[in-house]
Amino acid sequence: MDVDAYSARNRGAWTRLDTLSRQRKLTGAETDELVSLYRRTSQQLARLQTHSPEPELVAGLSAVLARARGRIVGSAPNTWTEIGRFFTHTFPAAVYRVFGWWLGVAVAFLGVAAVFATWIAVDPFARETLGLQEDTSALTAPGGAFETYYTEHSNDAFAALVWTNNAWVAALALFMGVLILPVLYLLFMNALNIGVTAGLMAEAGRLDSFFGFLLPHGMLELTAIFIAGGAGLKLGWTLVDPGPMSRGEAVAHQGRATAAIALGLVPTLLVAGLLEGFVTPSVLPTPARIACGLLVETVFLTYIVTAGRRAVHGKGVSTSGSPAVYAPDNR
Known part of the structure; x- marks a missing residue:
């Protein structure tokens, strides 16, 4: 099946x-039209579930059919079901699809920092080249600015501050x-x-403190930033190379995936x-915190790889709600 042609032919319906x-409000004729289109689209969805490798297209039609079915039988789609489907299908699938992009961002980012x-x-001349102060002991000394940064606010206030800041950085990277x-x-x-801070801490012989304070939260936090950066760059590249779709359709399609990633990263960054x-900043031993x-x-x-692979390869696709997607991305 040529999914692009099939989608283009039926997208209007x-x-x-x-x-x-x-x-x-629907007139009698519009109600009849709704029922007719529902039956026809249900048949088309069954065909796509058999032949299409595009779970986002299948999920989009499933969402449309769920709304239409709710309208026909007089009930709305279950909100909790839609939320559950977002976190079991839509979000991990969107992240999994841009895996190569955010992995590339991660490698480049960590390489630059290293x-x-x-x-x-x-290099004793590195400080001068970068315009750094000669004496940075206020940052690197035990109990210095690097360590007190994590303890100068109450735990809950600091967590909220960090969440807000990281969400802002991720949103900028995405959009x-x-x-x-x-x-x-x-x-x-x-x-x-990160690289400058690590270098200064290493020079002061306190690299263990650097990793002890960075790694407990930094692994998840940086992963979220890598995902945001990779998805953002993928969105930008879609504008340059839209593939078989028109530029507007391609950007709109990738934009929906980017928006799903943005929404999914909110609770991810909350955990970070x-x-x-x-x-x-807890009193737990460093190995325990790490x-x-x-x-x-x-x-x-594990969640992203497992749920994302299952969704992308079309396993376990149901007819519950999901953001509507009409145009597949076969790039």
């Missing part, structure tokens, strides 16, 4: 079905991605900041904020 299912950290730690260069600059400056607010962060990171990555 699917859009009409969605419009009628959302319309507050280069700057090594340079500062081994400025359409311009590409601002996201590259944002990611570079964050990598530079809670780790940074309550685990990182183990907590590693456990959460492992659970998150």
